[in-house]
């Protein structure tokens with residue numbers, strides 16, 4: 001064997017993402033909620049908000065999670081970010097367990113994984129100036145020199161397209177789109193590896209949605225992040241994600257690379273979601289959303305939940 005080939009990687013089936021360790025791994029994750037009892041004779045109803053989710057996300061991947069309201073998307077994000085505990089199953093981030101850990105044990109996760117929410121007005125403290133909002137995670141991470149912090153805040157503002165003088169203003173002095181830029185800057189501050197976004201553009205005016213999506217696209221690229229992006233709208237996810245998980249009633253009914261999912265949706269529910277995007281519904285033979293809803297129920301075949 002020539003010497004130069006000795007160091008070549010051993011060919012491996014499914015090279016690419018499969019070769020690297022997943023940055024995020026979920027194994028049969030479940031979260032049940034008990035609803036208040038409605039009768040003394042029957043047990044309290046159980047909502048299976050997340051019902052056996054398996055998932056591996058490779059570093060640098062951009063995964064979209066799509067599903068209707070109540071399908072369990074936010075619950076799943078709360079579980080993988082350690083804000084809530086699963087009823088059963090395993091969650092690993094960078095090979096470290098997240099489930100069953102106390103919030104003190106998960107300090108590392110709050111730096112590795114950052115969240116951006118739907119409504120920046122309620123996720124940003126209205127009494128704090130932008131300087132302090134963005135610097136807060138830096139202080140928590142131990143950056144004590146004020147001058148250095150200020151420098152970093154200004155750099156972060158620039159990287160989300162906000163002017164330097166934004167630093168002295170309060171959240172209410174910005175538009176919705178600008179506020180979401182502040183949320184993104186704050187999320188980037190602790191130099192995370194994973195950005196988790198829960199409907200980050202749903203509350204925004206249609207005219208600024210594309211700008212904020214472009215921003216997310218740019219920061220994921222520029223900061224070398226892994227993205228988990230939740231939306232009820234497939235057309236939004238299509239812009240930023242390279243793989244999509246379709247969630248329905250707590251389960252992933254289909255997971256596929258984005259273009260494959262659009263070109264050849266397998267599950268009737270995915271087809272229904274695509275049909276809800278006006279310009280693409282023709283691709284499904286002009287069937288109405290109602291006809292597809294019937295098909296979903298047939299395919300789901302009595303998979304009722306209590």
Ligand SMILES: Nc1ncnc2c1ncn2[C@@H]1O[C@H](COP(=O)(O)OP(=O)(O)OP(=O)(O)O)[C@@H](O)[C@H]1O
Nearest residue numbers: 033047049067068069070071072073074075076232
């Ligand atoms: N703390 C809780 N207690 C009881 N039930 C809950 C709780 N959190 C979520 N649920 C239920 O779990 C299910 C999933 O809710 P979740 O918020 O995860 O859905 P979602 O897909 O994020 O919806 P949306 O698109 O409206 O944000 C719903 O039936 C909800 O009512």
Ligand SMILES: [Mg+2]
Nearest residue numbers: 073074075198
């Ligand atoms: Mg939600």
